[in-house]
């Protein structure tokens with residue numbers, strides 16, 4: 001069989017998503033019992049108490065298919081965000097929604113504009129459906145260059161995907177910048193704003209894209225239960241979008257794309273806002289503590305609005321390996337002069353601090 005001729009040609013230029021290392025892969029190698037897995041921007045604690053209770057209650061009913069339209073969760077999200085349930089789509093992680101939007105909209109010849117570096121799934125989704133990925137470099141201070149992204153739009157552009165705060169840099173574009181962008185973006189372009197880390201952002205100038213959502217203009221806002229809500233393993237994401245687009249997504253999704261345990265956990269955790277706010281503050285404290293540590297050790301970084309930090313290093317391979325040797329799993333980006341480190345618990349922060357002290361001591365500077 002000539003598999004290359006058999007499989008869709010669009011897939012030939014693509015590589016499969018490579019997840020970060022798992023704790024068990026590093027435990028043996030490093031000789032440390034305690035491994036800090038800080039490579040996937042997960043929240044370091046488990047789901048909220050209400051979510052755990054609600055998920056446990058669903059287990060005896062797993063012989064049944066999930067509720068296919070996620071009605072209760074969509075209503076819960078509608079109440080929480082004050083947006084009609086008819087504008088909300090729930091998905092198997094927000095990652096699935098990115099793909100479903102691609103499946104519903106993209107045709108060969110279309111162009112998809114996004115910043116780079118940003119979330120690796122954006123170019124994959126474009127390629128998957130035969131569209132052309134158009135990447136626009138971040139500015140020197142690692143932020144979305146919204147004017148350059150506007151300039152990259154052509155009559156063939158179907159979608160512009162913005163990531164705010166941006167993964168992997170943690171940087172953000174401001175309300176004024178977004179307002180300017182939205183005022184200029186041509187009507188034939190769908191703007192997809194991926195706000196996977198929305199709940200961590202606390203800068204007064206961070207824009208809530210949902211404030212621009214009116215159910216009419218071509219704007220989609222994506223959020224997820226995978227990050228601050230700690231439900232990454234249950235795969236629940238959601239998006240706000242005009243109703244005809246939600247109806248189109250409904251046609252291309254699997255009939256039961258969101259599992260019942262995840263639906264129950266997500267809905268229940270919306271009632272745990274005191275814990276969510278506590279997590280936001282704790283995340284802020286860990287970042288502030290680490291910034292001071294970076295400054296003391298002469299380590300460059302990008303101030304982050306998310307639950308991870310982009311650490312600048314001219315020796316990413318050496319530093320990545322040195323961190324592994326300390327039982328800390330960071331995320332590397334090939335040849336990029338940086339590593340990304342997710343925030344952990346306050347205890348984890350102290351472990352990172354003493355590991356970095358040892359590494360800088362040994363390597364000179366990083």
Ligand SMILES: Cc1ncc(COP(=O)(O)O)c(C=O)c1O
Nearest residue numbers: 093094095119167196224226237
């Ligand atoms: C920017 C961004 N968008 C989307 C996702 C996907 O999240 P999920 O599919 O778990 O909702 C991630 C995951 O890391 C992300 O960083």
